[in-house]
Amino acid sequence: AQSVTQLGSHVSVSEGALVLLRCNYSSSVPPYLFWYVQYPNQGLQLLLKYTSAATLVKGINGFEAEFKKSETSFHLTKPSAHMSDAAEYFCAVSDVYGNKLVFGAGTILRVKS
Amino acid sequence: DAMVIQNPRYQVTQFGKPVTLSCSQTLNHNVMYWYQQKSSQAPKLLFHYYDKDFNNEADTPDNFQSRRPNTSFCFLDIRSPGLGDAAMYLCATSRDRGWVETQYFGPGTRLLVL
Numbered sequence: 175a176q177s178v179t180q181l182g183s184h185v186s187v188s189e190g191a192l193v194l195l196r197c198n199y200s201s202s203v204p205p206y207l208f209w210y211v212q213y214p215n216q217g218l219q220l221l222l223k224y225t226s227a228a229t230l231v232k233g234i235n236g237f238e239a240e241f242k243k244s245e246t247s248f249h250l251t252k253p254s255a256h257m258s259d260a261a262e263y264f265c266a267v268s269d270v271y272g273n274k275l276v277f278g279a280g281t282i283l284r285v286k287s
Numbered sequence: 288d289a290m291v292i293q294n295p296r297y298q299v300t301q302f303g304k305p306v307t308l309s310c311s312q313t314l315n316h317n318v319m320y321w322y323q324q325k326s327s328q329a330p331k332l333l334f335h336y337y338d339k340d341f342n343n344e345a346d347t348p349d350n351f352q353s354r355r356p357n358t359s360f361c362f363l364d365i366r367s368p369g370l371g372d373a374a375m376y377l378c379a380t381s382r383d384r385g386w387v388e389t390q391y392f393g394p395g396t397r398l399l400v401l
Binding site for chain 2: 206208210215216217218219220223225264268271272273274275277278279280
């Protein structure tokens with residue numbers, strides 16, 4: 175079964191510092207991976223997705239993620255954190271049939287001034 | 288702007304009193320999903336509609352039902368809400384099913400059961 179594991183339920187960085195949110199996947203088929211962001215009391219917004227076209231995927235708001243098959247990872251990064259990046263981030267993988275997303279437990283990002 | 292709309296944003300109901308949450312979309316997407324997200328947890332899919340075809344997740348309780356009268360609207364009915372059903376309910380849409388399809392989420396309805 176498809177699954178994702180997000181390491182670290184909470185991550186705290188200083189404004190201007192590198193953001194690194196970790197996601198590892200388990201998949202019986204070539205995975206299709208997504209990162210979503212959720213601001214308090216709001217729905218999820220797509221940041222980026224991996225569809226096998228390129229291993230380095232650029233998304234909105236300066237985020238990017240690199241697919242590493244050898245490490246079964248799809249970590250999310252941003253070179254310089256901004257206060258507005260404070261939110262919860264979910265990594266997700268499509269299920270085997272492509273009928274649904276399987277989400278990780280989420281990582282709450284805190285940005286300190 | 289094309290979007291996914293959920294009403295109301297907050298819903299309070301009483302234990303055992305039926306409640307309906309609504310979702311509408313202007314994206315003209317074929318697929319509509321309902322997720323349940325409990326506090327500090329990941330969203331969990333309850334069911335989805337592919338056009339008029341209803342697809343229930345195996346572990347979705349019978350207490351939860353859904354209707355999709357047309358392309359634009361989808362409803363989540365909770366027949367007898369329990370305290371454990373208090374959660375954020377997220378509606379999402381996608382153009383089609385498939386591994387690379389992006390799901391677009393509404394803002395959610397937060398349900399409180401008293």
